[in-house]
Amino acid sequence: MHSTLTERARCLYGDEYRPTPPRCSADHDERHFIEELTFADAESILAMLRELCPHVVDGLLPVWVRNLAYRLVLLQCPDEPALLREAAQNLWLHGPDWDDIAADLTRRAEVLEASRTGTYHRSKAIQ
Incomplete structure (x- = not known):
């Protein structure tokens, strides 16, 4: 069993x-892994992502597992610009189906950073 x-x-x-x-065990299948991933912090x-896919473009995790993993991280940490950008980069590299979502994540990161520094302009949000 894995820890x-x-x-x-x-x-x-x-x-x-x-x-x-x-x-290592009979219950070690995708369903059990996804259950564990779903409730992981x-x-x-x-x-997991950084050890198994340290350069984003590499690693053997299926793209759908990476996408789900980033989605779950962002649900837990929605206001972290660096994580929003990391998730966006993953989507761009494994897209193009998710380019619009990646662009939205990047915009959200920019808005969060700008609001923290007080440099955000409403006209930029409309773009």
């Missing part, structure tokens, strides 16, 4: 940078 989300993902999907361990999800 972290990262270990479970590595066992299920493999790791581009480390040997893939053999499947943002730190655990980010640790």
Whole structure:
């Protein structure tokens, strides 16, 4: 049994940078992994993404798992500009179906940063 989300993902999907361990149990399937991912905290999800996909374009996690993982992180941390941009970058690299969502995430990051520094202009929000 694995003690972290990262270990479970590595066992299920493999790791581009480390040997893939053999499947360790009968309940180690995608359904159980997605259940664990769904209720994981943002730190655990980010640790998995950053360890298994350190350069965004690499890694063996399926794109749909990456998209879901970023969505779950953003639901937990909606006001983090760096995470919004990281999620947007992932969508752009694995799009183009999600380019409009990636652009919206980038705009949200800009709005958040500008509101924190007091440099946001309403005319820019309308664009």
